[in-house]
Amino acid sequence: MKRFLRARIASWARRRQGADVLPVTMHYRRIYILPTRAGWGFAFLLFCMFVAGLNYSNSTALFLTFWLAGFVLVGLHRCHRNLLGIALQGATAVPTFAGGAGELELTLENPAPLMRLRIEADLPGVAPSVTDIAPRCAARLSLALPTTVRGRLLIDGLRLTTALPFGLFRAWTWVYLPLELIVYPRARGFLPLPTVAGVTPGAKTRGGSGGDEWLGLRAFRDGDSPHQVAWKAYARGAPLLVKEYCAAAAPERYFDFERLPNLDTERRLEQLAAWIVDAENRGERYALTLPGGKLALDRGAQHRHRCLSALALHGLAPARRAAAIAR
Amino acid sequence: MLWTIAAFVAGALLNVDRIPLWATAVLIACAAWQLSVAAHKLPALPKPAQLILTFVLVTCVVATFHTLNGLPAGTVLLVVMGSIKLLETRGRRDRYIVIGAALFLLLAACLDRQALARLPLYLGDALLCCTALLVSAYGGAGLEIRVAAKLAARSLLLALPLALVFFLFFPRLPGGFWALPANDDAITGLGESMSPGSISQLTASYDPAFRVRFAGAIPPPQERYWRGPVLHDFDGYTWRRGVVEAYRQPALRYLGEPFRYSVTLVPDANRWWFTLDTVVGSPDKHVFFSYDYDLIAREPVTQLTTYDALSYTHTESSEPLSNFARKIESALPPNRNPRTRELAARLRERAAADPDFVRAVIDFFRTGGFQYSLTPPMLDLDSVDDFLFHTREGFCGHYASAFVALMRAGGVPARVVTGYQGGEWNPIGGYFLIRQSDAHAWAEIWIEGRGWRRVDPTAIVAPERLSRGILDILPNAVSGRTRLLYTTPLLVHLLQGWDALNTAWNERIVKFDVNMQLGILERLGVRSADWTALVAALASGLIGWLAWIAWHIGRSAGPRPADRLARAYARLCRKLARAGIARDAHEGPLDYAARIVRRRPDLAPRAQPLLARYAHLRYGPVGGEVAAAATAAFERMVLRLHVARRPRSTPLRRSKSL
Numbered sequence: 001m002k003r004f005l006r007a008r009i010a011s012w013a014r015r016r017q018g019a020d021v022l023p024v025t026m027h028y029r030r031i032y033i034l035p036t037r038a039g040w041g042f043a044f045l046l047f048c049m050f051v052a053g054l055n056y057s058n059s060t061a062l063f064l065t066f067w068l069a070g071f072v073l074v075g076l077h078r079c080h081r082n083l084l085g086i087a088l089q090g091a092t093a094v095p096t097f098a099g100g101a102g103e104l105e106l107t108l109e110n111p112a113p114l115m116r117l118r119i120e121a122d123l124p125g126v127a128p129s130v131t132d133i134a135p136r137c138a139a140r141l142s143l144a145l146p147t148t149v150r151g152r153l154l155i156d157g158l159r160l161t162t163a164l165p166f167g168l169f170r171a172w173t174w175v176y177l178p179l180e181l182i183v184y185p186r187a188r189g190f191l192p193l194p195t196v197a198g199v200t201p202g203a204k205t206r207g208g209s210g211g212d213e214w215l216g217l218r219a220f221r222d223g224d225s226p227h228q229v230a231w232k233a234y235a236r237g238a239p240l241l242v243k244e245y246c247a248a249a250a251p252e253r254y255f256d257f258e259r260l261p262n263l264d265t266e267r268r269l270e271q272l273a274a275w276i277v278d279a280e281n282r283g284e285r286y287a288l289t290l291p292g293g294k295l296a297l298d299r300g301a302q303h304r305h306r307c308l309s310a311l312a313l314h315g316l317a318p319a320r321r322a323a324a325i326a327r
Numbered sequence: 328m329l330w331t332i333a334a335f336v337a338g339a340l341l342n343v344d345r346i347p348l349w350a351t352a353v354l355i356a357c358a359a360w361q362l363s364v365a366a367h368k369l370p371a372l373p374k375p376a377q378l379i380l381t382f383v384l385v386t387c388v389v390a391t392f393h394t395l396n397g398l399p400a401g402t403v404l405l406v407v408m409g410s411i412k413l414l415e416t417r418g419r420r421d422r423y424i425v426i427g428a429a430l431f432l433l434l435a436a437c438l439d440r441q442a443l444a445r446l447p448l449y450l451g452d453a454l455l456c457c458t459a460l461l462v463s464a465y466g467g468a469g470l471e472i473r474v475a476a477k478l479a480a481r482s483l484l485l486a487l488p489l490a491l492v493f494f495l496f497f498p499r500l501p502g503g504f505w506a507l508p509a510n511d512d513a514i515t516g517l518g519e520s521m522s523p524g525s526i527s528q529l530t531a532s533y534d535p536a537f538r539v540r541f542a543g544a545i546p547p548p549q550e551r552y553w554r555g556p557v558l559h560d561f562d563g564y565t566w567r568r569g570v571v572e573a574y575r576q577p578a579l580r581y582l583g584e585p586f587r588y589s590v591t592l593v594p595d596a597n598r599w600w601f602t603l604d605t606v607v608g609s610p611d612k613h614v615f616f617s618y619d620y621d622l623i624a625r626e627p628v629t630q631l632t633t634y635d636a637l638s639y640t641h642t643e644s645s646e647p648l649s650n651f652a653r654k655i656e657s658a659l660p661p662n663r664n665p666r667t668r669e670l671a672a673r674l675r676e677r678a679a680a681d682p683d684f685v686r687a688v689i690d691f692f693r694t695g696g697f698q699y700s701l702t703p704p705m706l707d708l709d710s711v712d713d714f715l716f717h718t719r720e721g722f723c724g725h726y727a728s729a730f731v732a733l734m735r736a737g738g739v740p741a742r743v744v745t746g747y748q749g750g751e752w753n754p755i756g757g758y759f760l761i762r763q764s765d766a767h768a769w770a771e772i773w774i775e776g777r778g779w780r781r782v783d784p785t786a787i788v789a790p791e792r793l794s795r796g797i798l799d800i801l802p803n804a805v806s807g808r809t810r811l812l813y814t815t816p817l818l819v820h821l822l823q824g825w826d827a828l829n830t831a832w833n834e835r836i837v838k839f840d841v842n843m844q845l846g847i848l849e850r851l852g853v854r855s856a857d858w859t860a861l862v863a864a865l866a867s868g869l870i871g872w873l874a875w876i877a878w879h880i881g882r883s884a885g886p887r888p889a890d891r892l893a894r895a896y897a898r899l900c901r902k903l904a905r906a907g908i909a910r911d912a913h914e915g916p917l918d919y920a921a922r923i924v925r926r927r928p929d930l931a932p933r934a935q936p937l938l939a940r941y942a943h944l945r946y947g948p949v950g951g952e953v954a955a956a957a958t959a960a961f962e963r964m965v966l967r968l969h970v971a972r973r974p975r976s977t978p979l980r981r982s983k984s985l
Contacts, residue, residue, distance in 0.1 A: 028881075038423045045427050049434050057499070059839045060437040060446075064453065066493035068430070070486025071457060073873070077880040078482065084884035112884050115474070118465060132469065165478055166457070167419070167464030 003124065010157050013174050020176045023109075024088040026160065030173045033080050039168035042072060075166040082162045083171045085112050086119065089138065093145075093155060093181040095305065095312075097273070102145040102181045104155060109138040117164040124157050147183045150269065150312045155179040184308040189271030191260075193278055194253060217241040223301040227281070252297055253279050253286040257314075269311045276311075280304045290314055328365045330472075331422045331429075332358050332413060334459035337452050338432030339406045345439060346403045347391055353384060357410035372414045381411050402435045422463040429456050443832040454480055485876060492868030496848075498861045499841045517555050517597065517745050517766060521724050522565035523706045523714070532763040535593050536747060537601055538830055540758040542587040546603065548749065550640040552769065552781065553761060554604040555746035557619040559655060561735075563663030564710045566728060566743050573618040574655065577646035577778060579605070581639040591633045591834060598624045601746060601761075603638035604781065610634040619742070631833050644778030648740060656740035656773065664711040664732060671736030681739050681774055685782070688733050692726070692787045695719065699789035726784035727768035740773035744781070756827030895962040896941050903934055906970040916942040930970055937964060 017030055035043065046069055053061035090107035104123070110116050110133040121141045122128035133139040147153060158179070161172035217230055220240035230241040255275050260268045272288065279286040280299065287297040288307045292314065295307055339346070339354050363369035372380075384407045385395075392400035409428035416425055433452050436445070457479035462470060518525065537553075560569025586603055600614055600622035609616040611634060615623045622636075648656075659668070674691070678684035696719055703720040706713040711732045714725050727743050734741035748767035750759035769783040835843070841861075848856035848864060900910045900919075908927050910919045920938040924931045943949070944957055 038420070041423065041427065045430060049430070052434060052438065054499075056438050057840075058438050058441065059494070059837050060441040060449070061434055062497070063490060063494050063836075064434060064437055064449070066497070067453070067483070067486055067490035069493070070489035070872075071482055073489065074482040074485045074876060074880070077876055078478075081880050081884045084881065114883050117470070164461075164464055165482070166460045167423070168460075 006124070007157070010174055014176050017174070017176065019178065022088065022091065022177065024175055024177070026083050026086045026088075026173050028084065031080055031083050031171055032173065033076065033169050033171040036163055036168060036170050039072075042168050046072070072166075072168055075168050078165050079162060079169040079171045081114075082116055082164050083119070083160065083173060086110055086116060086133070086160070088160070088175060091158075091175075091177050091179055093153075093179055095182040095184060095308070096145075096147060097184045098147050098150045098186045100147060102147055102153065102183065104143040104145055104158075104179070104181070106141040106143070107138055108133060108141060108160075110134070111136060116162075118162055120161045122159050122161060123155065128161075145181055147181070150183050150185040150266075151316055152313060153181040153183055155181060182309050182312050184312045185266070185269040185273045187270065187273040187277045189267070189274040191271055191275075193275055194255065194259075216244055218244055223305070225280075225301050251284055253284055254289070254297075255279075255286060256289040257291055258289070265315065269314055273308055273311050276304060276307050328361070328416070328422070330455075330459040330462040331416065331425050332361060334429040334452075334456045335409055335413060335425050335432070337455050338429035338436075339409070341436035341445075341448060341452060342402050342406070342432060342439065345399060346406055349387065350403050350406050354406055354410045357413045361413045361416065371417075374415075377411060377415055380414075381408070384408075384411065398435060398438060402432065402439075405431055405435065419463055419466055423460075426456055426459050426463065429459070441837050443829050454483060457483060485879070488875075489869070489872045492865065492872060494839070496844060496861050496865040496868060498858055498865075499839070499844060517599065517747075519556050519558075520565055520567045521558055521728070521743065521745055521768060523703075523710050523721070523725055523728070525724065534763050535826070536595070536761050536763050536765070537590050537592045538758050538760050539588050539590050539603075539750065542589070544584060544586060546586055546640050549786075550603075551749055551759075552604040552744075552767070552783075553601045553747040553750075553765075554606070554620060554744060555599050555601055556744075557617075557621060557771075558743040558745060559619075561659060561728075561732065563660045564706075564708050566731075574649060574652040576618045576620075576652075577644040577648060579642045579644050579778065581607070582641035582643055583639060586638050586640065587635070588638070589633055589635045591631060591830070591838075592628050594629050594631065596627045596629065598627050600624055600628075600632070600634060602636045604640065604744075604746070605642050606636050606638045608637075610636050631837060633834065633838055642778060645776055646778075647775065648773050653740050653773075656742055657735050657738060659732065659735050664709045664736075666709075666712045666716055667729070667732055668736045670715070671733050674733075675737040678737075684737050684739060685734070685772060685774075688730065688737070689782070689784070689787055691733075692730070692784050697721075697726075697788045699785070723766075723768045723785040726788060727770050730770045730782065730784040731772075734770065734772050742771050744769055744771050748783075751823075753823050753827050753830075755824050756830050758827075758830060760826060891962065892941070892944055892958045895958070895965045896945075899934075899937055899941070899965045899968065902965070902968055902970055903930065906930060916945075933968060933970065937961075937968065940964075 013030075013032070046065055049061065049065040049068070052058075053065050087109045088106060089109045090105070092105045094103040094105060096102040104121075106121055108119060108131070113135045115135055116133040118130055119133060119139075119141070120128045120130045121143055123143060123145070126143055126145060129141045129143050131139045131141050145153065145155070155177075158175045158177070159172050160175060161170055163170045217233070218241065220229065220242050224242045228242045228244075230238070230243050233241055253275070255272050257268055257272065260271060263271065276286065276288070280301075280303075283299065285297045285299045286303075286307075288295045288310065290310055293310070295303070295310060336354065336358050339351075343351060360369060360372065364371050385404070388400060388404050388407060389395060392403070394400050395404055405428055409425060409432070412421065412425055412428065416422055429452075433449060433456065436452075437449060454476070458472075458476045461475045461479050462472075465475070539553075556568055558566035558568055560567040585607070588603065590601060592600065602622055605620050606616075606622065609622055611624075613625050614634075615625070617623055624632075670691075671688075674687045675684050678687055695715075698720045699722060700720045701722050703722065703725065704718045706718065706725075710725075711729045714721055714729050715733075731741040731743050745766070745768045747761045747765040748769075749765050750761040752758075753760055767785070769781060769785065771779045771781055774780050844861055845856045848860050851864075853860045853864075896916075903910065903923070906927070908923055908930065914922070916938040920931075920935045923934050923938075927934075940961055944954065944961060949957060
């Protein structure tokens, strides 16, 4: 019931607000606020205090009651303000393999000279993530999104909420960004990597990173694998650098959907994913051929993502509008 | 968790002198246990043990109070149940419940006592509860306690105006829908009987009895007699009010100017409302105006009570006293105090009329070698005989008793009046404070053709007693501490100031009622204020506060430029944006000005110099005081800038005019 109601309200708010574009600033018109259960309890408490004060015609008790009532109203505004003005600067869905947990990374910026306490991000069915944001600072929130099947996961119903400072009210805002999480097929398969020519599976060819030729270091770019980061140099105080190897000497792999005839589609995709992961880890160059298209020989995180995404979306409609993370 | 426990314990401690010792012990034990649990030193108490504990403790409360109802039992129940709740507090919800209980305990303390001196404690506890609320809502470490306390304190401060508005203008309904508590705070004041020695106990007490504020003239010291119980019935040792039947009092003629005043009684569990002798009538329909000019309330005075009264210090009555009344007021127990009767008979024989007899008795007191003392020897059962012919040492009670006995023995109707005499003028508060030590007894005698006349035999023996306090005459009568407090001039001044403050608090705040509310409105200029005016004041106060608080809190949420110059620049940009040409985020002031010249030449003459000036102030070689002055000038120019919404000849404008 509660979930149904929440979904209805969320869709009403969506019609009202329209879709969002980054950066999303939390202004007055998009912040909603209601008392929490503790808030209703506190209201009842105040009512009892009020009746007692009137009954005894007791000035001190009445003053206390009025004061606390004012305090609650101040709390209402403070709670609203705790969210007001925060800007959602970035929202990135970090892909994962089916069965694993994808990540939604949110970057929140607090432009005001005041401390934001306990800003929560939540999605239906997902454990919320909480952070404080210091004055004129940004903070990162990450939500773990559990997945089951490969494909495209539409992230819907993202909420930023807070109940601070006193827990008597909860202010929230819905964020309607076209966010989707690419879920790669599970990387699993029993077949060994195809040989260099891609003809004899099981042939004894071992590439491995050890055989790679050292090329040099370059600056870290988003999407680089943590395995390639020169952590030792970083620990010595150098900026974040990435070790680059020359793949010229490494074998080249050709992965082809059609060459796995004994398996059904999903198994094939899983096998291909396993190979891609394996080849990338070895630092080899690889190409992927799917019935719908072809990805040329290359290596690196970008290439890996392109390949795995192609596998994830294989056979799916271009932009199927999936439900929220339904489980 | 620590804060929740602290808030609850503090709330309970506010009531600590009202709850039995075992309940305090339970509280401390539970708090200590839960602290140990929080520190992982003790396991949490298992559920069955909690249930048994609950049952046992509730039984204890019932056994102590024989009820769970009412303020005292309710407070103890709250303390006990809250303590048990502490034991099972785990989540946020439990903590909220405990904090709610703590707030209720604070309320109970407020209901119980509203003394000004306790106010700081209440304030501190409220702040503690609010901080605990914040800490509980935050949950977990990482919140600096200084920050939390500051936030809670600021929130309370912001709420203060609303509290004041509601306090002043929320219509005060007459209370008492349910039974009101009996306040056992009362001190014992004058009783309904007087035996030798009973008043001297009061005299040693410096507690306040009541306070009087005169509107207009103040009676001279020798007229400041505060009338209390009138005693008619004498058994030879003790005077009592007696179960005498009321008789019709002869009609009074009031002489001179009346005195108007208001009295605030300190609760004393008696029913007497003291007034300046002689009061004209009852100020309250629940207070009975007795045949001997006393005001007697139906219920004992258990709360601070204020009433207005009107008195004349001189009265006259030409009617004769009825035979029935004469009989009652001349009665003496037979076979008691024989020597007194003998003396009265002797003096009576020599006197021609009643006034001569009275004069003779007064002379007897003046010349008989009597001494004023607060520690007289004990008297035997024929107390008047013993006093008049043996000890000759006593205070007001002895003299009044002996005088009235002599009068009655001589055939003059007389009665003992108890009450207070004098009072200390508080120059800071502008009122008289009458203490228990001002307790007094005097006599009233009936003179045919003139009515009841007051005779104060104490004044004959010790005239200085009336003009000076007990401390001056008999410093040893009061305790050393009181003596020290009330004889050091600086301390006396401080004590008077404190008493005046307390009185103001009691009169203005504690006794605040609908009449005072309407009075405030009238002072604010509302003519013939009534309930609707109150509601209107309340609503406008509420709306004003809400608007203010929304603005005050909301404005800090946005990005605010750090310095004055940046703020003025932001204002300039806002104005220009309203005129239809907004600055792009990447645009510097000069580029912006250039764009305005290109796109909106109508704005350029005013906007361009300002933008150039900003660029100069921000980036040019300006410094020190010059910069400050220039910035101020820039601010003023921006403020004065008026820009039209649209250029004169836009298509929009033209289409409108069609």
